[in-house]
Amino acid sequence: TKPNMSEDETKPTNDSTKSEDEVVTVFHDPQNFNVKHPLMNEWTLWFTKPPSGKGDNWNELLKEVVTFDSVEEFWGVYNNITPTSELALKSDYHLFKKGVRPEWEDPQNKHGGKWSYQFKDKRSAPIDELWLHVMLAAIGETLENDNDGEVMGVVVNVRKGFYRIGLWTKTTGKVIPGSGDGDVAGGKGRSAEKSKDVLMGLGKKFKEVLKLKDAEVVEFSGHTESAHSGSTRAKAKFTV
Amino acid sequence: DTTKPVEAAQPTPQLDSLRSARMIQRIEDISYPADIASPNPALNRTAPMGKFRYGKDFLLQFETKFTEKPSINWDARLKETVGDTTEPSSAR
Numbered sequence: 001t002k003p004n005m006s007e008d009e010t011k012p013t014n015d016s017t018k019s020e021d022e023v024v025t026v027f028h029d030p031q032n033f034n035v036k037h038p039l040m041n042e043w044t045l046w047f048t049k050p051p052s053g054k055g056d057n058w059n060e061l062l063k064e065v066v067t068f069d070s071v072e073e074f075w076g077v078y079n080n081i082t083p084t085s086e087l088a089l090k091s092d093y094h095l096f097k098k099g100v101r102p103e104w105e106d107p108q109n110k111h112g113g114k115w116s117y118q119f120k121d122k123r124s125a126p127i128d129e130l131w132l133h134v135m136l137a138a139i140g141e142t143l144e145n146d147n148d149g150e151v152m153g154v155v156v157n158v159r160k161g162f163y164r165i166g167l168w169t170k171t172t173g174k175v176i177p178g179s180g181d182g183d184v185a186g187g188k189g190r191s192a193e194k195s196k197d198v199l200m201g202l203g204k205k206f207k208e209v210l211k212l213k214d215a216e217v218v219e220f221s222g223h224t225e226s227a228h229s230g231s232t233r234a235k236a237k238f239t240v
Numbered sequence: 241d242t243t244k245p246v247e248a249a250q251p252t253p254q255l256d257s258l259r260s261a262r263m264i265q266r267i268e269d270i271s272y273p274a275d276i277a278s279p280n281p282a283l284n285r286t287a288p289m290g291k292f293r294y295g296k297d298f299l300l301q302f303e304t305k306f307t308e309k310p311s312i313n314w315d316a317r318l319k320e321t322v323g324d325t326t327e328p329s330s331a332r
Contacts, residue, residue, distance in 0.1 A: 023269075026305045027276045031253040035270070037302075038263040040291045047322045063321035066310065071294065072258055075302045076310030082322055133296060140294035146286050 026072055037071035040141045042098035043153075045077060050090035067098050074139055083128045087158045095135050096153030102168070104223040109152055109168060111176045111186060113222040113237065115203045116166035117210060127163045130210055131156045134165055137209045143167065144205070148198045149185035167206045172222040172237060173199050196238075203240040254308045265290045276301055 026033045044067040051061060065081070068074055084093060094102035104110060119125035137143050138154045152168040169185075170176075173195040176186030183189040185198070199220060207218045219236035251259070264270060266289070272278050283293040311317065 023271075025270060025272065026257075026302065027273050030305050031257065033257045034261050035264050036258065036261040037267075037294070038290055038292065040287070040293065049323060065317065065321045068310070070258075070261075070263065071299060071302055072261075072306040073310050075306040076255075076258065076308055079303070079307045080309045080314060081318065136294075136296050136299045140296065140299055142283065142293055142295060 046094040048092035
């Protein structure tokens with residue numbers, strides 16, 4: 001499949017074959033572009049393998065797939081990975097900011113929570129499109145406003161009776177010890193009202209991305225409340 | 241990775257471009273082909289240099305443009321992480 005190309009063409013460098021300020025995007029020439037579109041954050045895609053039934057623990061099942069930092073690379077990943085609709089039951093994809101493990105116990109998640117919605121009619125839910133749109137909203141940074149600082153990652157769970165998509169946040173609207181005095185997520189300089197507004201704004205945006213109707217309720221719950229209740233069906237702290 | 245696997249395939253021109261391309265610093269300076277909708281400038285009014293927001297419609301335009309595997313060892317990486325769902329022909 002390797003095209004027959006000269007040495008010059010196969011090894012693009014910042015040399016004289018093209019004028020140095022000629023900007024070529026993937027739209028101008030998909031095979032020979034020289035600039036790419038940076039993401040605001042680096043993102044890591046993780047996958048949870050379904051348990052084998054041999055007593056494997058969660059840490060062995062949670063695998064880091066790839067980390068990327070450009071729009072072009074995201075599509076290279078997306079176009080070459082198993083669609084959610086073809087995954088086995090008990091699989092998850094997690095797309096998180098680089099350096100954050102998609103677990104409640106991670107230091108950056110342990111004070112946080114999640115907005116989530118279950119699609120109970122699996123056949124009618126266009127899960128591949130829904131998950132793609134949630135990922136695009138995350139990497140395109142359109143879920144939150146400047147300096148909100150709440151988004152940690154997004155997740156899709158494939159289960160017997162439903163698909164569930166979640167949006168994980170850094171806080172549950174409370175001050176996090178050690179987060180400083182600033183107007184940042186978990187900081188003392190952010191009022192309780194603003195913290196709640198930020199979380200509610202995220203929930204509304206998430207609901208919009210999922211194209212849910214007004215009557216379909218998206219719920220927010222804290223991770224530790226979920227942990228203590230022994231299930232992910234903890235009572236919702238907020239709803240939109 | 242400092243060493244390349246012996247059996248590694250050559251990167252395709254598209255993957256070569258991905259690796260060598262530089263990150264766009266000033267998105268307002270890019271002129272896109274006529275059939276491509278440019279990023280919404282309203283999203284990036286307060287963005288720091290080289291860090292941009294992108295709307296869904298802009299991002300979806302890349303779907304058919306960058307289609308190749310994002311690394312030389314992608315198939316092995318997928319097999320190790322996501323599993324065998326994608327390669328029914330490979331040996332078990």
